[in-house]
Amino acid sequence: MRRIGAVLLLVLACGTAAAQSDGKKPSAPRPVSKFLPFSEGSIDGVPSVQIDGVLKLTQSGNQITASGLDVCFPSDGLSLRLDRLAFPLQVQGSTLSGSGVSTSGRQVAVALKRTGQKDSLGVEGTLTLPGHTIRIAQSDLVALNEDPTASIAQPDGTGEEDPDDGASVTDPSKVLATVKIANLTDLIRTVRAEGGRLDPVGLIPQCSTLRSGRATASIEVDPSRSAALLDKVRAVPGVTNAEFGTVLDHALLIRLKAKPNEADFASILSKVAQKAIPGLSTVSSEKDPSRGEVRVAFRRTLPDFAAVGIQEAIMLRAFVWQDVRDTSKFYIRLRPLDAKLVDADPNPVLLSGRADTEGEDDSTASDLNTEAAQQAIGNALAAELHGEVWADERWVAK
Secondary structure (H helix, E strand, O other): OHHHHHHHHHHHHHHHHHHHHHHOOOOOOOOEEEEEEEOOEEEOOEEOOOOEEEEEEEEEOOEEEEEEEEEEEEOOOOOOOEEEEEEEEEEEOOEEEEEEEOOOOOEEEEEEEEEEEOOEEEEEEEEEEOOEEEEEEEEEEOOEOOOOOOOOOOOOOOOOOOOOOOOOEEEEEEEEEEEEHHHHHHHHHHHHHOOOEEOHHHHOOOHHHHHHOEEEEEEEOOHHHHHHHHHHHHOOOOEEEEEEEEEOOHHHEEEEOOOOOHHHHHHHHHHHHHHHOOOEEEEEEEEEOOOOEEEEEEEEEOHHHHHHOEEEEEEEEEEEEEOOOOOOOEEEEEOOOEEEEEEOOOOOOOOOOOOOOOOOOOOOOOOOOHHHHHHHHHHHHHHHOOOEEEEOOEEEEO
């Protein structure tokens, strides 16, 4: 009897454990997010347009439970200007859809489908804009564990490095500003009113700019007026940071202990250039009031072509400023030297403007070694004004 009772107890215990095991539901798979970057697409039949998209897929097992899209695309088939769309998508199996408003304010309808399996995923579908259709079809995509757009956000800094090596030189002829895209036109109005010059590259935003929501503007101005411009730029709505630039190439600098006479500066440049480059004759000089830049134009006769009127045209540009951190120092900055062959004959034989050189780099023909000539002019200018040039990572008196 005891043995039978023990067996019954064991059977009951096993039955209870089995019942508990059968009643316990298996835990659901933990949701995992993957990111599919894609770049291939067409707009209105124009293939290979610039597209930068990331499709976010949140999956529980093999089932897609949520999705989102962040994509930059051309405004139209003829434009390099990008627009951006970023919003969550509705999920129906592997079909993803939704609609929203782009950065530029256009209504966009999205119909996408995730294709492929596991290690060979793809995206295909359309973005429908007013008057335009963007088609996307890309396979063999690599799923990422981290969102590649998360690292796009720009800091409030302007991005130009200022090395803390004790030798960095502030460039007050350049103001760098970080501004919200929505306020870019406010910045343009301010720069125009203050007589500055804005680099147009910053006016055509790239995808990283659209995702960060901020653009970096580079402004050139006469150094004598740059402090006032900087204050005005900082007061523009949407400007999150503004500061002077930094001279990264010290080879173009001459450091002085006294400011050269402004009225004599053009003649000084003419004198030292003729000393550094034999055969120069001065043609003209002028000052750009917006940048404070003095320009001196030269011609040089080339012995091989003197009989046929072909000469060398050379432009030397430079400007002066006082050190914003140490007012006992002044700097002259030389712009890169411009030189090209020109035809002085009334019946010219040289092409003017760009030639049709398919498959070749677009370059300007010149007899002058501009890099060596630039160094010679810098040395002669420093010697004339008892200044210093940058050599072997230090300032050297001439």
